[in-house]
Amino acid sequence: MGGVLVIEDDDRIRRSLVLALEDEGYTVRGSATAEDGLAAHRSEPADAILVDLMLPGVDGFECVRQLRRDGDATIVVVSARDDTHDIVAALEAGADDYLVKPVAIKELSARLRAVRRRNRGGPATTATTVVVGDLEIRPDAGEVRLRGEPLPLTRTEFLLLCELGQHAGQVLSRAQLLNRVWEYEFGDERLVDVHVGRLRQKIEDDTAAPQRLVTVRGLGYKLVR
Amino acid sequence: MRRLLGLRPLGMRRLGMRRLGMRTRVTATLAVGALLLSTMMAVVSYEIIRGELIQERERTAYRLSFSDANVVKAQLGPGFDAFTALGSLGTGSGRRPVLRRNGDWHELSPERAAEQDIPAALQQMVEDGTPAMQRINTDAGPAIVFGVWLTDDTQYYEIFSLSEQQHNLDFIALVLSLTAAGVTLAGGGLGWYIGRRALRPLASVAEAARGIAAGDLDARLDSQVEPDLVRLTTSFNDMVDQLQQRIERDRRFAADVSHELRSPLQTLANAAAVLSRRREHLDQRSGDAAQLVVEEVDRFQHLVTDLLEITRADSELDLSDVDVISLAREQCRARGVDPAIVRASTGIDTIWVADARRVEQILVNLLENAQRHGGGAVAVRLRRTRVRNVIEVDDCGPGVLPEQRELIFRPFVRGVTAERRGDTDGAGLGLAIVARLAESHGGRATVRDRPGGGARFRVELARRPA
Numbered sequence: 001m002g003g004v005l006v007i008e009d010d011d012r013i014r015r016s017l018v019l020a021l022e023d024e025g026y027t028v029r030g031s032a033t034a035e036d037g038l039a040a041h042r043s044e045p046a047d048a049i050l051v052d053l054m055l056p057g058v059d060g061f062e063c064v065r066q067l068r069r070d071g072d073a074t075i076v077v078v079s080a081r082d083d084t085h086d087i088v089a090a091l092e093a094g095a096d097d098y099l100v101k102p103v104a105i106k107e108l109s110a111r112l113r114a115v116r117r118r119n120r121g122g123p124a125t126t127a128t129t130v131v132v133g134d135l136e137i138r139p140d141a142g143e144v145r146l147r148g149e150p151l152p153l154t155r156t157e158f159l160l161l162c163e164l165g166q167h168a169g170q171v172l173s174r175a176q177l178l179n180r181v182w183e184y185e186f187g188d189e190r191l192v193d194v195h196v197g198r199l200r201q202k203i204e205d206d207t208a209a210p211q212r213l214v215t216v217r218g219l220g221y222k223l224v225r
Numbered sequence: 226m227r228r229l230l231g232l233r234p235l236g237m238r239r240l241g242m243r244r245l246g247m248r249t250r251v252t253a254t255l256a257v258g259a260l261l262l263s264t265m266m267a268v269v270s271y272e273i274i275r276g277e278l279i280q281e282r283e284r285t286a287y288r289l290s291f292s293d294a295n296v297v298k299a300q301l302g303p304g305f306d307a308f309t310a311l312g313s314l315g316t317g318s319g320r321r322p323v324l325r326r327n328g329d330w331h332e333l334s335p336e337r338a339a340e341q342d343i344p345a346a347l348q349q350m351v352e353d354g355t356p357a358m359q360r361i362n363t364d365a366g367p368a369i370v371f372g373v374w375l376t377d378d379t380q381y382y383e384i385f386s387l388s389e390q391q392h393n394l395d396f397i398a399l400v401l402s403l404t405a406a407g408v409t410l411a412g413g414g415l416g417w418y419i420g421r422r423a424l425r426p427l428a429s430v431a432e433a434a435r436g437i438a439a440g441d442l443d444a445r446l447d448s449q450v451e452p453d454l455v456r457l458t459t460s461f462n463d464m465v466d467q468l469q470q471r472i473e474r475d476r477r478f479a480a481d482v483s484h485e486l487r488s489p490l491q492t493l494a495n496a497a498a499v500l501s502r503r504r505e506h507l508d509q510r511s512g513d514a515a516q517l518v519v520e521e522v523d524r525f526q527h528l529v530t531d532l533l534e535i536t537r538a539d540s541e542l543d544l545s546d547v548d549v550i551s552l553a554r555e556q557c558r559a560r561g562v563d564p565a566i567v568r569a570s571t572g573i574d575t576i577w578v579a580d581a582r583r584v585e586q587i588l589v590n591l592l593e594n595a596q597r598h599g600g601g602a603v604a605v606r607l608r609r610t611r612v613r614n615v616i617e618v619d620d621c622g623p624g625v626l627p628e629q630r631e632l633i634f635r636p637f638v639r640g641v642t643a644e645r646r647g648d649t650d651g652a653g654l655g656l657a658i659v660a661r662l663a664e665s666h667g668g669r670a671t672v673r674d675r676p677g678g679g680a681r682f683r684v685e686l687a688r689r690p691a
Contacts, residue, residue, distance in 0.1 A: 010488055016495030023502050080487040082533065084543060102490040102526050105498035173548070175555050185559060189581070218546035218576030 003027030004112065005046035007037035007063060008078075009055050017050065020105040026112070034063035038070075046073060048112050051095070053079040053086065061093045068094025072155045074115040078103060084190065091194035096156050098188070114183040118159060130165035132223060135203060135212060137165040146203060156181070157199050160192075161223075164213065169225035171216045196221055248420030252413050259412020260405070267401035274397055278390045283358065283369060286385040290371035291356075293322060294381040301379065307331035321384040328378075343370050343382055351380045360387075367391055426454045430461060440664060442469040472539075480536040486529045490522070497522040531654035534586060535636070538661035542580045544689055549584060549616075550575040553605050556588045562602055570608040577614050578689040583662045587616060587670075590655040591682050595620035597655075599680055613668060613685045621679040625672050634660035634670055659684060 004026045008014040014030045021028045029046070031037035034055045041049060049067055053060030060077065067075055077090045080101045087098045097111055130137040136145040139162045144151045153161065159181045164172060172180075174189040182191065196215075200207045216222050293314050300310045311322045311333050323343070324331040330340050342363045350357040351372035358371045367387040375381050429446060436444035445465060446458040500507075500515040507515055554564035569575050577584070588605075595602035599620025606617040625633060632638050636657040659682075660670040667687030675681040 010492075012492045013488060013495070016492045016499075020495040020498045023499050078491075080484055080491075082537075101487040102494045102529070104526070105495055173551060175551065218548045 003029065003046055003048075005037060005041055005049045006030045007032075007034060007049065007055065007060075008052040009033065010052070013052075021109070024105060024109045026109075034058035034060070034066075037063065038066055041067060041073070042070065045071065048074040048076065048115060050076050050078050050108075053077060053081055053090065061089055064090060064093040064095050068154070074112070074155075076108075076111060076115070078108070087188070087190055088194055091191065092198065094154065096154075097182070097191065111184070117183060118155065118181070130162075130168060132165065132168050132225060133212065137161055139165075144203075151202050153199075153202065156195055157202070160195050161199060161203075164221065164223040168223045171219045171222045173220035176220065192221075248417065248424055251420035251423070252416035255416030255419070256409055256413030259415075260409040263405035263408035267405045271394070271398055271401055275394055278393065279360075279369075279387065282385060282387060282390055286358065286369045286371050286383070289320070289385075290373055290381070290383045293383055294373035294375060297322075297324065297381050298375045301375065308333070316383075319386040319389065321386075323382040323384065324379065325382065326379045342368075342384060343372070347372055348380075351382070426457070430457065433461070433465075437465055437468070442472065476536055476539050479532060483529050483532040483536060490526055490529055493522045494526060528654070531658060534658050535654065535661055538583075538658070538665045542666065543582065544578055545581055547577045547579045547581045547584055548575060549577050549579075549607050549614075552581070552585055553588055553607065553616075556585065556592055557602070557605065560592055560596065562592065562596075566603060567605045567607070569606070574609070575607060577609075577686075579614065579686060580666060583666055584616075584686070587659050587662050587684050588618075590659045591616070591618040591684070594618075594655050594659075594682070595622070595680075598622055603679065609688065612688055614688055616684045616686075618682045619675045619679055620682075621675075624674050624678065624680045630672050633672065656682075 004021055006014055006017050006021070006028060008017065008030065009032050011032070014032065018028045018030050029040060031040050034051075035058055037049070037051070038058075040046075051060050051063055051067070055063065058066075060079065064075055064077065067073065074097075075095045076097045076099060077095045078099050078101060079086065079090070082100045090098050096115060099108065099111065129140070134147045136148075138144070142158065144153055144158065144161060160177065163177060163181050174192040177192045178184050178187050178189060196213060197207070200210055200213055203212055204210045212224055214222055214224055293316070296314055297310050300313070307324045307326055308331065311324060311331060314322050316322050322333065325348075342361060344359055344361065347357050347359045347370060351374050354374045356371070356373045358369060361368055361370050361384075363384065363386075365386060365388065367390075369385045369387060370382060371385065372380060372382045426446075433444040433446055442465065445462050448455050448458040448462070497515075497519040501519045504512045504515055550567060550569055553567040557564045557567060592602050592605075595618055599622030601620060602618050603621050604617070604619040606615075606619075608615050608617075634656050637653040638657075656670070663670040663684045663686060668685040670682065670684045672680055672682050
């Protein structure tokens with residue numbers, strides 16, 4: 001029940017990941033293909049799923065997309081590819097995080113713990129309902145309504161919006177958001193950009209000219225009060 | 226010392242040759258050619274005109290002298306008066322009739338002594354009965370003197386002034402000289418223009434070569450512009466193509482190798498982590514061996530990451546607004562360095578249009594370098610000049626020897642203080658990455674002494690329009 005699912009076609013990497021993560025105290029399962037991994041996750045949902053991008057058959061991007069459709073489990077892409085294109089594409093497909101190989105087990109474990117905290121705990125701030133225009137953020141109920149309609153948000157998007165909502169009218173830097181939402185000391189700020197982009201698709205009428213979630217040049221993001 | 230002395234004149238000569246460039250040579254050649262030609266033309270024209278003018282005057286002198294001599298001769302006889310006879314000739318200005326009779330000289334205005342102006346040899350010929358003519362110089366300028374024998378004791382002379390001709394000739398000489406000077410100047414100007422035109426395609430070649438040296442491998446020459454230089458432009462472009470392909474191949478190879486190393490490294494890192502965690506369950510020797518594996522895997526991992534970072538420096542810039550102060554403070558904090566050491570010149574815009582990842586990597590590597598070899602960073606300064614954004618990181622270490630200041634920015638070169646390879650990280654790529662990233666950002670990385678001890682690393686990045 002729960003635990004970590006590793007979808008990785010390289011046999012040795014998969015075996016070593018399973019070994020090392022088990023050492024860190026996780027329950028770990030491994031799948032060599034996206035199809036197997038998706039089936040394993042459906043039969044027994046995992047808390048966190050590590051996905052390699054270059055997989056035979058259904059590739060990593062598609063795998064992430066399907067996993068995301070199935071639920072809000074933590075999806076972390078672990079890939080040897082480090083092109084911005086790949087990173088953005090994977091995050092846009094629905095991944096919560098992206099790590100480039102080789103990744104230290106301690107780092108991976110810290111990320112997984114942070115994600116788990118975030119998924120189990122919810123926002124650390126006092127959960128008060130924030131109303132910004134026709135956008136209503138209710139951290140206690142875990143839901144966001146736009147013009148009265150509930151919005152389908154992933155866990156990360158929800159936390160990001162809560163954080164921005166708590167400080168509506170204030171600019172939050174990417175580093176601050178990374179620190180508060182992802183609980184990372186430091187990390188790839190593209191994570192923030194991509195999630196903001198995804199969030200905009202759901203809350204903005206025109207993503208090319210955002211009205212609610214605006215970029216403040218050189219500083220960060222702000223939810224307009 | 227001897228070698229130095231021997232080299233010096235060569236160096237100077239080479240400098241001199243270089244200074245006399247093609248354009249100067251073309252200009253000088255055409256100017257000298259034009260000067261020679263126009264001078265020659267002027268001299269020849271002058272001589273022809275002068276000959277013509279004087280001959281004309283001589284013919285006139287000849288005709289007038291004879292007719293005047295006849296007038297005088299007709300009056301010879303008893304009661305002859307030289308003054309009356311000369312007066313009856315009606316000579317105007319420019320003509321001086323002179324009569325020699327019985328050894329005396331007669332003139333209308335005897336203020337000048339005619340015998341001084343008329344050469345003795347001419348007198349002798351005329352007294353012998355031969356009419357004679359000679360060109361002379363009188364006080365009043367050049368002249369022609371014509372002598373005619375009338376009787377044994379009477380000879381008639383007439384001095385024709387050449388002043389008017391001389392005046393005309395002077396004017397013509399002036400005009401011809403000016404023309405020659407003008408032609409010379411025009412020749413020089415033409416040379417300069419031709420030189421410039423001829424060199425213009427070479428200037429574009431130089432421009433392109435400079436661009437390529439600066440890393441712009443897309444620079445090419447347009448063979449349409451200079452049809453005469455098709456061969457040059459074609460081979461130049463071919464050369465750059467080859468160069469670009471080669472660089473691209475090398476880059477891709479380095480990237481592929483680093484990439485391919487990632488997967489096995491991931492396995493190694495995972496396995497090493499398992500070994501590391503279980504070290505206490507191993508016996509002493511296995512534990513030591515496991516520790517070595519763990520440390521080396523860690524170093525290997527850093528090396529591969531660094532290599533990838535270097536190959537990435539060749540990719541395109543991803544420009545955005547970067548809040549450098551925050552970025553620098555954040556990186557200091559992450560390394561346990563007091564963020565208060567980050568200073569920006571007052572009043573500068575600390576939002577730079579730059580590639581955020583590169584700027585971050587530069588800061589990280591400089592801070593790590595200071596930590597590893599310089600006793601820690603003591604100041605991080607951010608400032609900007611008119612064309613550059615500047616990052617400076619000071620440390621309080623031993624500094625960098627002048628002869629190593631260029632060397633340390635090359636891959637796999639370690640500073641003197643870092644000869645121990647004891648620590649697991651520090652493959653010697655950190656500063657090389659800084660240099661490459663700076664170059665890819667249109668700038669450069671340098672190091673100098675920090676006043677008061679230590680090293681000052683400076684990275685300049687080209688400022689980009691917002």
